[in-house]
Amino acid sequence: MSPDFARLLSELRDRLPADTLLTDPGALAAHARDAAPFSTAGLPAVVVLPRTAAQVEEVMRTAYGCGVPVVPQGARTGLAGGANAVDGCVVLATTRMDRIGTIDPVNRLVRCEPGVITKRLNDAVAAHGLTYPPDPASWETCTIGGNIATGAGGICCVKYGVTADYVLGLDVVLPDGRRMRTGRDTAKGVAGYDLTRLFVGSEGTLGVIVGATLALRPARSAALALLAQFPSLTAAGHAVAAITGGGYAPSAVELLDRATSQAVAEFGHPLLRPDSAATLIVESDAPDPAPDLAAMKKLCEDAGAHQVVAAGTADESQKIIEARRLVSPALTAFAATLGGRPTAFIEDVAVPPSELPTFVGTIEEIARRHRLRIFTLGHAGDGNLHPTVVFDESDPDEVQRAGTAYDDIMAAGLALGGTTTGEHGIGTLKRAWLGRELDAVSHALHREIKRLFDPRNLLNPGKVVEA
């Protein structure tokens, strides 16, 4: 059946309030892609901004009936092209569905709609002495629905787990418009198959999330941070292994490689030595963090750190954390020196933490081989690194080398027992790589599951797997 766009628009206009439909070229262009550079994207035929789950059902039923693809979107902060439009599709943005339900401190849960901004949810639950831990970099602007669809991670995952660990239940609209509920409002439950987890991280390819029940935790204590710099990657790796192997539960273990440490030092951070092979930023939010921090400081020193600074106050911690926050502006400043059209590829490979030193070393070698600047930073505590290739997009040869380096990094991660994506997702960007990461039977089963949920391949087609 070929898509019937004229019927689609006419039916959507009949069934939905006028202000939920956008067809002006500016709006269509604005909703064409998420934050992943160099990913394929088309132009939507219409952008729909429903306010209720019933309106989402209408959209799905209508598009299904007309044979028109639907691409769900949150805040479009994704980094894998998972929310990129396909030509002539309906973009279904859930940003206006942003109600937060009753916050329940005794059962430690909250129900909310998909368009709620992660920071807003956290502010709301903080008023009840609670927290929703997942903290992806975009947490001030991204939506809960997008977080769930990508299975978002963040910095404090090393202690508190990822988005998936906080999703107790979901309300979902299937490609044909039927609505269903997964999961439950209880901490434990094993009735039936775990469909909640099947939807989490499925990047909008199996259903549209229209509501979620999320688990909460008691508010976190004020944290203290530690900055440790090392003359070698191996020494930094030993420090990470000693901390996790020693039974400590740091709330952050962030790594900056040599290039990133240097960039941040040159950008003006007062505490960073520019000549370090690796910098670790470690944070403890234990009720009394000082003894934990002192013990972890000692482990860094024993591992061979040539500079260690442990904060004694919140202000000192802020100064240390600032080093992590300065990575982005420091890389932007570096990029400006490149000339041409500077841009960046951000990677998302995770390896077993024991392989971190080898992996970072391999990335440095890949950078040399391809004559590129690659800045590696990431969540060392769970082995999830974000090597970032900064290059000049106006130089075709450099673009080609950057692309090859991007692939080489994924291949190296897989060879070390890792995964091509720790928290950003497959989207359009890594679809070919999914076939290398999964075995053939699993990959075939992925396609069969996609076909079961979406037999006409109309929901977010071309993402994660081919139908």
Next chain:
Amino acid sequence: MSPDFARLLSELRDRLPADTLLTDPGALAAHARDAAPFSTAGLPAVVVLPRTAAQVEEVMRTAYGCGVPVVPQGARTGLAGGANAVDGCVVLATTRMDRIGTIDPVNRLVRCEPGVITKRLNDAVAAHGLTYPPDPASWETCTIGGNIATGAGGICCVKYGVTADYVLGLDVVLPDGRRMRTGRDTAKGVAGYDLTRLFVGSEGTLGVIVGATLALRPARSAALALLAQFPSLTAAGHAVAAITGGGYAPSAVELLDRATSQAVAEFGHPLLRPDSAATLIVESDAPDPAPDLAAMKKLCEDAGAHQVVAAGTADESQKIIEARRLVSPALTAFAATLGGRPTAFIEDVAVPPSELPTFVGTIEEIARRHRLRIFTLGHAGDGNLHPTVVFDESDPDEVQRAGTAYDDIMAAGLALGGTTTGEHGIGTLKRAWLGRELDAVSHALHREIKRLFDPRNLLNPGKVVEA
């Protein structure tokens, strides 16, 4: 296609070592059912005890080719009939696949085969200063494969989570004999759909688990326990709410209702008052548990406890924990006084913790209405209760009332926003109830997923959902 048993046996004998096949009537009868009373079970045609994943593939391919159903079994400690044989099936028991792979303290993981006994795994990882937390009641005899298949829980889940939270990846043989791997060896990862979680808790209906990568944690500190008794259910509920709402992280919050408290007191436990409406046993394994325990003791007193004993030493803790351990012998002693053929139905309903007092009160009312003795104990911290109906199986009227009470308890749990099974599973026992717990779309999707994985309905047929 009708099953070809003669061909099946002949082919299995050709393809597998003789000592992996059992056909003597004693062995067949011994493998007919798990530990769920009153659940339907058939008699297997053959019991296969493979030693390798390749042998499991052979079994599955052969049975698939002959159209004969296969029922996977671990230690048969399940309580829902999920491992019960069907007439003429192959029972595939993975108990001889019991190798533990390298224990990896830096990445905090271990690979093991499905037949490893949970306690043995824990002893092995303890030698490396690590622990595998899930602690179902049968942990000294049950298998990891069975734990994964049922999504087993336990006492320390309230702090450490359930089996599902520790499964990073699985090796699985599909109904037609194809082997695949799910998940990964990294803490984080979002490549593709979460098939690991789809297999966890699927009760052997989608595939046979032949290997697992499990996450581990640093060894737990020695715990201290607290016993608190209350004159009313509401008071006990307030204490639980104050503990969880106060941000404490107890490693156990166990509840004994009035009947159970009385039975254990009468059985001779020196600390229990027999006249309490509810008893709580709370444990802290914080590095320094004493201040935590003192604070939780105060919360119990403030909530109106009429007796509180906090342990100061490991020995005193043992005495308190003993009250929980005596429940089973105390109920057996009570059952012996019933005459006839005393037996017990154990329930597994979970409700939001705030609903616990109402739920326990409703159970007491159900007991009165049906003139039955129901003993409720369970994991109050996560709302998961095990009301146990003790009755005389030789009295048809009592059997009928026990069955009705069992159903009434599930209906009450669902009405309070709960689930019919917190950790035991659906099996054969609660299959009809799954249709009441799930909405119609979700239930239909369950059947479609079963059909996708097992189009001929040959793997553990009749469990969880009808094909």
